Amino acid sequence: MQSFTCPACNARVYFDNMFCACGEPLFYEPEARAMWNEAEPCANREAIQCNWVAVPGETLCRSCAMSDVVPALNVGDNRQLLERAERAKRWVLANLSNWNWFTDADGGMRPRFQMLSENTGGGRAVQIMMGHDNGEIVINVTEADELIRVQRQREMGEQYRSMVGHFRHELAHFLFDRLTIAPGFLDEFRALFGDETADYNAALQDHYANPKAPGEDFITAYATSHPHEDWAETVAHLLHMVDFTDSFVSAGLSMKGVPDGYQPYADENGDNLLNIAASVAIAINDINRALDNSDLYPFILTPRIREKIKFAHGWISDHAARGA
Numbered sequence: 390m391q392s393f394t395c396p397a398c399n400a401r402v403y404f405d406n407m408f409c410a411c412g413e414p415l416f417y418e419p420e421a422r423a424m425w426n427e428a429e430p431c432a433n434r435e436a437i438q439c440n441w442v443a444v445p446g447e448t449l450c451r452s453c454a455m456s457d458v459v460p461a462l463n464v465g466d467n468r469q470l471l472e473r474a475e476r477a478k479r480w481v482l483a484n485l486s487n488w489n490w491f492t493d494a495d496g497g498m499r500p501r502f503q504m505l506s507e508n509t510g511g512g513r514a515v516q517i518m519m520g521h522d523n524g525e526i527v528i529n530v531t532e533a534d535e536l537i538r539v540q541r542q543r544e545m546g547e548q549y550r551s552m553v554g555h556f557r558h559e560l561a562h563f564l565f566d567r568l569t570i571a572p573g574f575l576d577e578f579r580a581l582f583g584d585e586t587a588d589y590n591a592a593l594q595d596h597y598a599n600p601k602a603p604g605e606d607f608i609t610a611y612a613t614s615h616p617h618e619d620w621a622e623t624v625a626h627l628l629h630m631v632d633f634t635d636s637f638v639s640a641g642l643s644m645k646g647v648p649d650g651y652q653p654y655a656d657e658n659g660d661n662l663l664n665i666a667a668s669v670a671i672a673i674n675d676i677n678r679a680l681d682n683s684d685l686y687p688f689i690l691t692p693r694i695r696e697k698i699k700f701a702h703g704w705i706s707d708h709a710a711r712g713a
């Protein structure tokens with residue numbers, strides 16, 4: 390993610406800052422991808438600390454307007470959970486706007502979100518299946534609780550699980566639906582990922598009954614379950630890599646192999662992007678080990694996985710020109 394400056398004093402400010410240290414209020418303007426200090430605020434500014442600018446003529450910002458359902462905020466920790474989940478959603482939407490998804494110039498369908506909590510006030514936790522169906526994305530905001538998320542990560546045997554990761558994964562399913570209208574997309578997709586019309590429910594049941602290791606062909610174990618899930622996991626990893634690389638250069642860091650002024654979101658060469666992201670990941674892994682923290686990016690990109698990520702990168706970064 391790019392870094393931002395306060396329009397009043399030029400100090401460095403962060404994506405979710407409501408105010409600058411100089412006292413100026415901050416409003417993120419998603420079309421300009423910049424911080425403003427004067428704007429019509431999103432109506433959720435006080436309730437869930439949304440610092441985005443309201444869509445002109447409307448009360449909510451572009452991101453909050455996509456949330457059709459939110460939990461009862463006066464129940465349990467729901468307000469705080471929604472606040473964190475919506476922050477992750479804004480982050481991922483801002484990432485995708487670098488490739489012109491859901492901007493003013495993008496006339497295509499936008500996702501709808503159901504932001505649900507396991508705590509509905511009824512005394513017993515309700516089960517929530519995260520997922521995407523026909524433009525509607527269900528997110529379980531309860532996973533914005535750090536302890537619950539880590540516990541589930543262990544139960545599922547996953548190397549990485551985060552709220553930002555959930556949004557990247559579920560939005561990937563939505564992007565797939567958008568891309569299917571682009572000439573050539575499905576043929577190329579099936580050659581790499583397999584036939585996505587295969588029975589989804591049967592495949593998922595089989596995955597949970599007989600879990601498979603990812604091996605050389607898949608980025609995660611979950612990706613082995615069905616071509617749709619392979620795609621969503623692959624796209625989520627593309628988004629992880631381009632964004633931590635963007636954060637690296639935006640923070641003013643440099644290292645051998647990363648060209649001066651490098652702009653990961655503008656790089657059309659998937660091989661180049663993956664090589665640079667891999668070297669950044671290895672360097673940050675080393676730094677994390679100095680503090681005995683877990684690796685920034687604990688995944689290995691085999692040639693087959695790289696092919697899939699490059700395919701996703703080509704289509705997602707260039708969807709407008711390719712007719713999606």
Ligand SMILES: [Zn+2]
Binds near residue numbers: 409410411
């Ligand atoms: Zn300032």
Ligand SMILES: [Zn+2]
Binds near residue numbers: 449453
């Ligand atoms: Zn908002």
Ligand SMILES: [Zn+2]
Binds near residue numbers: 520559562621
């Ligand atoms: Zn999925």
